Amino acid sequence: MPSKPAPIKKAAKKEPAKKEEAKAPEAAPAEAAPAETAPAPAEVEAAPAEAAAPAEEEPTPPPADAAAPAREETPAAAEAPADAAASTEETPAAATAEAPADAAAAPAAEEVAPAVDAEAPADAEAPPPEELKPPSPPPPPPKEPTSAPVDLFVEDKNDTSVTIIWSQPEVVGNSGLDGYTIEICKDGTEDWKAVNEELQKSCRFVIKNQTTGDRLKIRVVAVNAGGRSPPVALPEAVLVKEVANRPKVRLPRFLRQRYVANVGEKINLSIPFTGKPKPVVTWTKDGQPLDTKRVNIRSTDRDSILFIRTAERDDSGVYEMCVKVEDFEDKASLILQIVELPGPPASVKIVDTWGFNVALEWTPPKDNGNTEITGYTVQKADKKTGDWFTVLDHYHRLNATISDLIMGNIYKFRVFAENKVGMSENATVAKEEAKILKTAIDYKPPEYKERDFTEAPKFTTSLNDRATTVGYSTKLLCSVRGFPKPKVIWMKNQMIIGDDPKYRQVCVQGICTLEIRKPGNFDGGVYSCKAKNTLGEATVSCKLEVKQPVVPDSEKK
Structure with missing residues (x-):
């Protein structure tokens, strides 16, 4: 029984040591290095227990006090087991010598050791979180070059340069891409040299x-x-030489027909072409070399420009452009026409004069302005006033008849020529004058037969039956026509009314009216209107009813 407290005290000292080893693995390796030469784990576990035995001989505090530092895990308590373990590892012989002397303590230490080993992992797996150290970052991955560029081929070349293009590598990696180096060497050698000083x-x-x-x-x-x-x-070596393409002149559409310009205008025609290497461009006019004093030619790699500062009639003609590459050539022609106002007609004469008319004839102008004549303008002037008036314009024929002239006047005539530029500045005047003579005229008016308008009377509107009230005047209307003017007679019940003041008879332009003034009970009956002339007579009739006014019953009483 007395031997049991000692192992417990040893175990209490051993536990902080294991916790400290778990907390600070980097501080203990220097002291624990000899422990790596231990032959077996059993001996390493027993060594701390035996090394703790000399600590019992030294004055120590009670077991309760010894256990307190283990719970508090102070740095002093943590270093004590470590020193004890180190001393035990340094003197294994002393530990083995004390083992037979204290035989009773050895079994006790062996019984407690498994318990301590079982508790130590539990304490080591749950250290206080505030004392954990952050893990050190992993080393950066090594930098790697990219994969090879792809799709390298020649875009263009000429006699002194080669143009290449390519695509970026498929795999760039974590280091990015700084640029490219272009290297060349002559075919048959391996002397590669970079042609770009800085990365491309x-x-x-x-x-x-x-x-x-x-x-x-x-x-x-x-x-x-x-x-x-x-x-x-590149799969094959590149020959430094211009790629030859057949030359081709691309004549603009507006130059495929005749190009017309006025005298004095500036002419600037650009004609594109293609071909490699740069074609040799030559120009001719009507099969002869150009006059460089009049026409300027400026050619580039893509087009040729024909320039005339001030156009003249002599610049008209057929211009031919030829482009040539090695043994290949292409030609294109354009027709240049410089035009101006035409001259006047060559001659104008009066052919005949009769009545109020004059016949003229003329001939085309000698100078048509380098373009066709589109018409003529004819003018006349009275000799008295001398003012010119246009009689015909845009007239296409070479003869004309001028009419509607005034009798007794003397006229002069002149003609202008016209083309697409305009009308000639001058006109040609006829040498002759045309005099319109006064002639006697016997006017005989035509004879017309007088129309016979005689007609027997005929009523165009008849009388209509009417009804009226006693004391209210009324009118009867009808219309009649006839020639000579018919005589109108009004009748009542076949009796002629005559000049009775009760009746008013009016007949104006064939409209016949009979007004009955305030008719009475005996004014009703049949009224008739008779129209009569030398050719006959006509009669219309109507019935007139005169009603009594309605008297209310109150008035009767």
């Missing part, structure tokens, strides 16, 4: 200042922080 950012490069006829091997390398990528090279 774009995927297009012009290799300049090369010798015509050389064969070059070309490759491109992508560069980044990881170094150079594998190169991509």
Whole structure:
């Protein structure tokens, strides 16, 4: 029984040591380094227990006090087991010598050790979170170069340069892409040289200042922080020489027909063409070389310009442009026509004069202004006033008849010529004058038969039956026609009314009216209107009813 408290005290000292080892693995390796030479884990676990035995001989505080530091885990308590373990590892012989002397304590230590080992992992797995140290960051991955560029081919070339294009690498990596290096070497050698001093950012490069006829091997390398990528090279060496294309003149549509310009205008015609290498351009006019004093030619790689500062009639003609590349050539022609106002007609004469008419004839102008005549303008002037008036304009024939002239006047005539530019500045005047003579005229008016308008009377509107009230005047109306003017007679019950003042008879322009003034009970009956002339007579009748007014019953009483 007395031997049991000692192992408990040893276990209490051993537990802080294991916790400290779990908390600070980086501080203990220097002291624990000899422990790596231990032959077996059993001996390592027993060594701290035996090393704690000398600590019992030294004055120690009661077991309760010894357990307190273990719970508080102060740095002093943590260092004590570590020192004890170190001393035990340094003197294994002393530990083995004390083992037989304290035989009773050894079994006790062996019984407690498993319990301590079982508790230690539990304490080590749950350390206080505030004392954990952050893990150190992983080392950065190594920088790698990109993959090789792709799709390298020749875009264009000429006698001194080669233009290449390519696409960026499929795999760029984590280091990005800084640029490209373009390298060349002559065919048959491996002496590669970079042609760009600084890294090329774009995927297009012009290799300049090369010798015509050389064969070059070309490759491109992508560069980044990881170094150079594998190169991509052209499958075959490139011959430094202009690619020959057949020349072709592309004559604009408006020049495929006759090009017309006025005298004095500026002419500037640009004609594009294609072909490689740059075609040789030549011009001719009507099959002869151009007069460089009058016509200027300026050619570029793409077009040729024909320029005339001030056009003249002599500049008209057929101009031919020829472009030539090696043994190939192409030609195009354009017709240039410089026009101006025409001259006047060559002659004008009066052919005949009769009545109020004059016949004229004229001939075309000698100078048509380098274009066709589109018409003529004819004017006349009275000799008394001398004012000219246009009689015909845009007239296409070479003869005309002028009419509606005034009798007794003397006239002069002149003619202008017209073309697409305009009317001639001058006119040709007829030498003769035309005099319109006064002649006696016997006027005989035509004889017309007088129309016979005689007609027997005829009523166009008849009388209508009417009804009226006693004391209210009324009218009877009808209309009649006839020639000579018919006589109108009004009758009542076949009796002629005559000049009775009760009746008023009016007949104006065939409209016949009979007004009955305030008729009475005996004024009703049949009224008739008779029209009569030498050719006959006509009669119309109507019935007139005169009613009594309605008297209310109150008035009767």
